[in-house]
Amino acid sequence: MSKNPDTSVLRDGTKVVVSGRDPQRFGGMVNPPVYHVSTVLAETVEQLKSKDHAEESGKQEMTYGRRGTPTSWALENAVAELEGGYRSLAFPSGLSAVTGALLAFLKAGDHLLMTDSVYAPTRRFCNTILKRFGVETTYYDPLIGADIGSLLRPNTSVVFTESPGSHTFEVQDIPAISKVTHEHGAKILMDNTWASPLFFKPFEHGVDVSIQAATKYIVGYSDVMLGTVTATKEAWPELRDCTGDMGQCAGPDDLYLAQRGFRSMAVRLRQHQANALLIAGWLQTRPEVRQVLYPALPGAPGHEIWKRDFLGASGLFAFELQPCTEKAIEAMLDGMRLFGMGYSWGGYESLLIPENVRKIRTAVPWRFEGPLLRIHIGLEDVEDLKDDLKAGLERLRDFRG
Ligand SMILES: *Cc1c(COP(=O)(O)O)cnc(C)c1O
Numbered sequence: 211m212s213k214n215p216d217t218s219v220l221r222d223g224t225k226v227v228v229s230g231r232d233p234q235r236f237g238g239m240v241n242p243p244v245y246h247v248s249t250v251l252a253e254t255v256e257q258l259k260s261k262d263h264a265e266e267s268g269k270q271e272m273t274y275g276r277r278g279t280p281t282s283w284a285l286e287n288a289v290a291e292l293e294g295g296y297r298s299l300a301f302p303s304g305l306s307a308v309t310g311a312l313l314a315f316l317k318a319g320d321h322l323l324m325t326d327s328v329y330a331p332t333r334r335f336c337n338t339i340l341k342r343f344g345v346e347t348t349y350y351d352p353l354i355g356a357d358i359g360s361l362l363r364p365n366t367s368v369v370f371t372e373s374p375g376s377h378t379f380e381v382q383d384i385p386a387i388s389k390v391t392h393e394h395g396a397k398i399l400m401d402n403t404w405a406s407p408l409f410f411k412p413f414e415h416g417v418d419v420s421i422q423a424a425t426k427y428i429v430g431y432s433d434v435m436l437g438t439v440t441a442t443k444e445a446w447p448e449l450r451d452c453t454g455d456m457g458q459c460a461g462p463d464d465l466y467l468a469q470r471g472f473r474s475m476a477v478r479l480r481q482h483q484a485n486a487l488l489i490a491g492w493l494q495t496r497p498e499v500r501q502v503l504y505p506a507l508p509g510a511p512g513h514e515i516w517k518r519d520f521l522g523a524s525g526l527f528a529f530e531l532q533p534c535t536e537k538a539i540e541a542m543l544d545g546m547r548l549f550g551m552g553y554s555w556g557g558y559e560s561l562l563i564p565e566n567v568r569k570i571r572t573a574v575p576w577r578f579e580g581p582l583l584r585i586h587i588g589l590e591d592v593e594d595l596k597d598d599l600k601a602g603l604e605r606l607r608d609f610r611g
Pocket of ligand 1 (some may be wrong): 236303304306308372376401403404423424425435436437467554566
């Protein structure tokens, strides 16, 4: 590895391997060491001041554990590079990354436009804490596109997007929304967790600030909570200052594990996608299934925009069952052998849970007649996954009582 490969000319599969690493700096070690640190000592007053000064002028300089260390920069720089933003900051969870990004760009008296398809805890944050601090939230139809203009008010400062929505998988027209948002002088934020930094390039489509629940595919092993927020150069100062003022920082072991997981993300995602495509296509042929909500599947809702804007698809989607009882769903889910039942996703293992967001939606009427199941397709052999699902759907179909 040459001293400083110009990573900007590299393809993504190489970028995930080299970005954010600096073996020369650490005695040749492939991975950065884990810096456990609060206090950082200076030898002279002059050095103390010059380090502060360097940090203030934007250099990655160690002044205090909370302010960043080589362990955090290794991950942050890699994520910023792959997402195509200016700089990135790590947060202790995906949700803290979401709330940290919102707080950086909102103040009392502001209006926030929030997609109705958003991750449920993000919605709750708007309805509780943001409301308490005088920010008004309007939920909008995720498929609104350029018509977002009709909802913008003089005090609208943020339009928040999540595409596809992680519960019902609506694909948003991000280029159209960002164009109108910018004409209005507001910022567009995006929760880009579903696509990971590999399969959607938010900054090429006009996004100002991109959020990753790194807990999911960046970590990849279901054992660490972490988030990142990446900003354009213009949005960076507000993000950096607010995050610093809030005292947000992530723990060194979690950062280390995340940058470790990051290195295999491209190969993992390729397999998640291949398996998910096969399972989604197969589910579509099953009589128990009304509809499959996987944007990468031809004919599925959002497929056209997905094909236009995305570079790939991850392993998370949902499917609508024919109307049936809750007991029948229990018969299916309780007996799964390989699919685990648990929140979160993005690890190497498959998951299957009932999706219950119907009651919290406010902007658009619920579009589904049957119950929804959310599925995460892991890295198992796809034939074993299919066998498990087939047996499950038969339990559902044959359930009496
Ligand atoms: C999981 C998730 C989050 C929150 O991440 P945590 O690390 O669990 O806090 C945010 N957005 C989306 C889309 C998610 O799936």
